[in-house]
Amino acid sequence: LLRSSQPLTGHNRRRCPEDEKILGTILDEGERGFIIDTRSAQAAKQARMSGGGTEPKSAYPQWRRIHRALERGRPLQESFIRLVEACSDPSLSMDRWLARLDSSRWLSHVKAALSTACLAAQCLDREDSKVLVHGAEGTDTTLLVTALAQLILDPWCRSLQGFQGLLEREWIQAGHPFQLRCARSASSHARGKQEAPLFLLFLDCVWQLSRQFPFSLEFGEELLLTLFDNAYASAYGTFLCNNEKERSLCKVKESTHSLWAWLNQPEERHKYLNPLYSHNPLVIWPSVEPQSIQLWQGLFLRWIRPSQHLEEARGQIHRLVEGN
Amino acid sequence: MEHIRMPKVENVRLLDRLSSRRAVVGTLYLTATHVIFVENGSETRKETWVLHSQISSIEKQATTATGCPLLIRCKNFQVIQLVIPQERDCHDVYISLIRLARPVKYEELYCFSFNPKLDKEEREQGWKLVDLNEEYNRMGVPNSYWQISDVNRDYGVCDSYPTEVYVPKSATAHIIVGSSKFRSRRRFPALSYYCKGNNASICRSSQPLSGFSARCLEDEQMLQAIRKANPGSDFLYVVDTRPKLNAMANRAAGKGYENEDNYSNIKFQFIGIENIHVMRNSLQKMLEVCELKSPSMSDFLWGLENSGWLKHIKAIMDAGIFIAKAVAEEGVSVLVHCSDGWDRTAQVCSVASLLLDPYYRTMKGFMVLIEKDWVSFGHKFNHRYGNLDGDPKEISPVIDQFIECVWQLMEQFPCAFEFNERFLIHIQHHIYSCQFGNFLCNSQKERRELKIKERTYSLWAHLWKNRADYLNPLYRSDHSQSQGTLHPQIAPCNFLYKFWSGMYNRFEKGLHPRQSVTDYLMAVKEETQQLEEELEVLQERLANLQKSQSGNNKVKSKQQDRSKQFGLYTSNSSLANTPQEYSNDLKSFPSRSPSQGDEDSALILTQDNLKSSDPDLSANSDQESGVEDLSCRSSSGGGCLPSEDSGKDSDEAVFLAG
Numbered sequence: 011l012l013r014s015s016q017p018l019t020g021h022n023r024r025r026c027p028e029d030e031k032i033l034g035t036i037l038d039e040g041e042r043g044f045i046i047d048t049r050s051a052q053a054a055k056q057a058r059m060s061g062g063g064t065e066p067k068s069a070y071p072q073w074r075r076i077h078r079a080l081e082r083g084r085p086l087q088e089s090f091i092r093l094v095e096a097c098s099d100p101s102l103s104m105d106r107w108l109a110r111l112d113s114s115r116w117l118s119h120v121k122a123a124l125s126t127a128c129l130a131a132q133c134l135d136r137e138d139s140k141v142l143v144h145g146a147e148g149t150d151t152t153l154l155v156t157a158l159a160q161l162i163l164d165p166w167c168r169s170l171q172g173f174q175g176l177l178e179r180e181w182i183q184a185g186h187p188f189q190l191r192c193a194r195s196a197s198s199h200a201r202g203k204q205e206a207p208l209f210l211l212f213l214d215c216v217w218q219l220s221r222q223f224p225f226s227l228e229f230g231e232e233l234l235l236t237l238f239d240n241a242y243a244s245a246y247g248t249f250l251c252n253n254e255k256e257r258s259l260c261k262v263k264e265s266t267h268s269l270w271a272w273l274n275q276p277e278e279r280h281k282y283l284n285p286l287y288s289h290n291p292l293v294i295w296p297s298v299e300p301q302s303i304q305l306w307q308g309l310f311l312r313w314i315r316p317s318q319h320l321e322e323a324r325g326q327i328h329r330l331v332e333g334n
Numbered sequence: 335m336e337h338i339r340m341p342k343v344e345n346v347r348l349l350d351r352l353s354s355r356r357a358v359v360g361t362l363y364l365t366a367t368h369v370i371f372v373e374n375g376s377e378t379r380k381e382t383w384v385l386h387s388q389i390s391s392i393e394k395q396a397t398t399a400t401g402c403p404l405l406i407r408c409k410n411f412q413v414i415q416l417v418i419p420q421e422r423d424c425h426d427v428y429i430s431l432i433r434l435a436r437p438v439k440y441e442e443l444y445c446f447s448f449n450p451k452l453d454k455e456e457r458e459q460g461w462k463l464v465d466l467n468e469e470y471n472r473m474g475v476p477n478s479y480w481q482i483s484d485v486n487r488d489y490g491v492c493d494s495y496p497t498e499v500y501v502p503k504s505a506t507a508h509i510i511v512g513s514s515k516f517r518s519r520r521r522f523p524a525l526s527y528y529c530k531g532n533n534a535s536i537c538r539s540s541q542p543l544s545g546f547s548a549r550c551l552e553d554e555q556m557l558q559a560i561r562k563a564n565p566g567s568d569f570l571y572v573v574d575t576r577p578k579l580n581a582m583a584n585r586a587a588g589k590g591y592e593n594e595d596n597y598s599n600i601k602f603q604f605i606g607i608e609n610i611h612v613m614r615n616s617l618q619k620m621l622e623v624c625e626l627k628s629p630s631m632s633d634f635l636w637g638l639e640n641s642g643w644l645k646h647i648k649a650i651m652d653a654g655i656f657i658a659k660a661v662a663e664e665g666v667s668v669l670v671h672c673s674d675g676w677d678r679t680a681q682v683c684s685v686a687s688l689l690l691d692p693y694y695r696t697m698k699g700f701m702v703l704i705e706k707d708w709v710s711f712g713h714k715f716n717h718r719y720g721n722l723d724g725d726p727k728e729i730s731p732v733i734d735q736f737i738e739c740v741w742q743l744m745e746q747f748p749c750a751f752e753f754n755e756r757f758l759i760h761i762q763h764h765i766y767s768c769q770f771g772n773f774l775c776n777s778q779k780e781r782r783e784l785k786i787k788e789r790t791y792s793l794w795a796h797l798w799k800n801r802a803d804y805l806n807p808l809y810r811s812d813h814s815q816s817q818g819t820l821h822p823q824i825a826p827c828n829f830l831y832k833f834w835s836g837m838y839n840r841f842e843k844g845l846h847p848r849q850s851v852t853d854y855l856m857a858v859k860e861e862t863q864q865l866e867e868e869l870e871v872l873q874e875r876l877a878n879l880q881k882s883q884s885g886n887n888k889v890k891s892k893q894q895d896r897s898k899q900f901g902l903y904t905s906n907s908s909l910a911n912t913p914q915e916y917s918n919d920l921k922s923f924p925s926r927s928p929s930q931g932d933e934d935s936a937l938i939l940t941q942d943n944l945k946s947s948d949p950d951l952s953a954n955s956d957q958e959s960g961v962e963d964l965s966c967r968s969s970s971g972g973g974c975l976p977s978e979d980s981g982k983d984s985d986e987a988v989f990l991a992g
Contacts, residue, residue: 104645117631
């Protein structure tokens with residue numbers, strides 16, 4: 011599984027022998043690979059006008075390109091805001107609630123993200139093909155797809171430690187611009203142009219996986235909520251800045267503490283473990299039918315719905331498993 | 335059997351709902367009670383059994399190159415798509431099924447031929463499992479305020495009511511009879527639930543025949559009697575569960591609702607729940623959404639909203655909450671009615687009772703609740719669920735909605751119910767299956783005339799026997815959730831109502847988590863219990879050994895058959911779950927097996943281990959191989975268990991060391 015950003019073909023249809031060589035050597039003789047472009051075909055084509063574009067077939071003959079349009083940027087932020095507003099509107103009748111949920115399109119984005127990740131995983135696992143994923147910048151939807159695909163495929167990524175490694179690798183070090191994306195969240199009026207809840211979308215997808223495969227993830231919802239909180243505001247330096255270069259310039263490692271170090275302390279760690287976890291060596295294929303994708307109540311209704319009954323249930327589960 | 339034109343058809347294909355690629359070929363059989371499809375596999379002769387009673391509609395579609403398609407939709411939401419090679423055969427099957435699915439006589443129903451191999455006494459015992467007199471006694475009646483009345487002993491006053499009803503002490507036979515003449519279908523106000531803590535009660539009836547201005551002294555006295563039976567309150571709520579407009583329209587037909595001016599000290603309240611026709615259409619629309627091929631999120635949400643289904647569920651729940659609050663918090667009695675007092679009234683009274691009384695949240699209590707508010711009070715099971723061929727306009731998912739309310743509550747209060755989702759699903763299944771006699775006919779009177787108890791078996795006994803499968807591992811009777819009244823939120827909680835895919839997509843295995851957390855936790859609980867028991871045995875042994883120095887102590891050990899216990903889970907782990915088609919718009923589910931037939935019919939007919947009737951979970955996709963690990967863990971623990979061979983000192987040594 012590879013990731014990159016878009017090739018700078020431009021309207022001149024530029025070619026780059028070095029780039030072609032890299033993608034050429036990855037594949038064996040006669041082998042085919044898949045490029046999953048997270049933009050619509052039209053958007054990808056239009057990107058040529060501003061210097062970007064797609065890999066031309068002639069230059070990359072062994073690679074087959076598939077487009078899977080994933081929402082990002084401003085529209086995704088709007089979707090998030092609309093959902094949060096719908097959740098906190100007490101005047102909504104039942105009918106209008108569903109309409110608002112639908113018009114926010116948040117769940118559609120979750121479905122699309124999971125589908126695309128599954129597609130990538132399927133190419134790797136079922137077709138035995140290599141996959142290259144990219145969008146425009148390679149810092150948003152690209153990472154969403156590659157990180158989710160790894161969770162689907164690799165049981166290690168589903169362990170607590172492996173998941174942290176996945177986040178470090180596929181989000182932090184890969185250069186997702188946290189500082190730009192996770193500045194204000196949903197309620198602020200100062201809506202930054204770069205603000206977009208890609209990371210939250212990722213966490214939502216992970217939650218969907220945990221719901222569909224309750225035994226296969228070593229961590230629980232508590233961890234996902236903690237990560238969400240820390241991406242926006244944190245006592246730790248892990249999610250600061252936009253990439254490794256900035257972190258290095260700001261001397262983040264010298265002047266802050268790591269979230270992972272705190273999480274992994276024995277007295278903290280156990281809070282984030284899933285009591286039902288049992289190592290599952292197999293690939294987990296989620297259902298992306300609408301009925302299977304649910305609203306992440308634990309996050310979106312976190313401060314709205316009463317949680318005591320569910321906490322009691324969670325406590326009971328812990329007791330049952332630990333008693334054994 | 336005379337209705338069966340074609341008892342057997344070969345080379346029939348059973349299609350998967352979404353993928354025509356994944357079709358299975360087999361043989362179709364028609365019997366007097368079932369449609370059976372048997373796969374042509376060499377090893378797994380997988381069978382799909384469908385009771386005729388379950389068939390809701392049959393659609394013969396246009397013949398294609400591959401054959402003649404036949405779509406069978408069932409009342410338990412199973413959808414079966416068959417392709418029969420010859421059009422002529424298809425037509426014969428179609429005609430046969432049409433007739434078989436619409437019986438004319440009760441005797442045609444499965445319950446009269448179903449034979450679980452129990453003797454007469456066991457059958458009787460089964461029927462005695464739920465005793466309503468015991469229940470009323472448990473509530474605390476009869477007492478100084480309430481008495482039992484046999485005024486209806488020959489069904490002379492109201493033929494849809496039971497022979498025994500509870501009425502206020504001051505309600506004489508004269509008042510009851512007078513009141514019954516002023517009520518639609520003569521369904522006079524009678525006790526549904528009594529709260530001994532504060533003497534508040536829930537009574538039920540049908541609408542008064544008040545028209546625009548009619549009055550009835552006895553009816554007014556009846557309500558007064560109900561109010562007086564609760565000395566703690568000086569007024570009575572009268573709740574009309576219809577929308578105001580409908581109730582007002584009824585007045586033109588000489589019926590209507592209670593006028594606060596005429597009845598002393600009542601507070602009248604409308605809580606608009608739509609009628610059976612609206613509900614029937616609502617379900618229809620929702621099922622259409624479920625049948626969409628590869629719907630988008632929008633298609634689904636829009637379709638769900640358009641059906642209005644969840645809105646109706648919430649309306650029923652809100653009504654129940656209002657009544658529960660009135661009784662528990664205000665200590666005020668409530669009289670509930672709708673039009674005829676056998677649909678919405680039943681729903682609302684049973685939801686309220688469930689919220690108020692933790693007993694109804696136990697397995698036995700739930701059975702009692704259904705017997706009380708649905709069966710005994712004359713809910714028209716035959717008309718509503720089509721035991722026999724009848725007026726399609728009478729069909730409506732009334733009890734389905736109640737059952738869904740219970741599920742929604744279970745989701746909000748996971749520790750409050752002794753039973754689990756499977757219990758609800760199986761009850762719903764059997765309301766339509768007519769395999770047992772509990773839900774036949776329209777009234778107690780009709781059931782007695784047909785001698786149901788002597789000729790059929792009780793569902794409750796069957797469920798009770800298998801109750802281990804229906805337990806909720808999170809239930810604790812001493813838990814705060816299961817004590818006393820449940821308080822679901824009313825105001826901003828629309829989002830708490832979820833689409834019940836476990837019911838409406840029951841047979842689409844690809845949609846559900848591959849392994850049930852409930853089953854896993856139950857297994858864990860059982861295992862812990864067993865280990866604790868073993869520990870006790872061992873401690874006893876230790877004590878005994880310490881007492882006597884010499885001699886062999888025969889080891890009394892429990893022979894655990896771990897593999898049987900975890901039979902559900904030790905499925906073939908090499909069958910990982912399979913992916914959907916994520917790559918194109920036409921999604922197909924290779925991971926979905928063709929709908930497995932009636933779990934319960936498989937249970938009855940193959941008296942094997944119940945677990946084996948859940949083959950889909952294992953054969954289809956064992957994703958959660960996790961529990962295999964559990965059984966491995968336990969068997970290593972189990973490996974330490976001594977066998978019956980007491981001669982081996984080494985075993986004992988292991989034990990003492992362990």
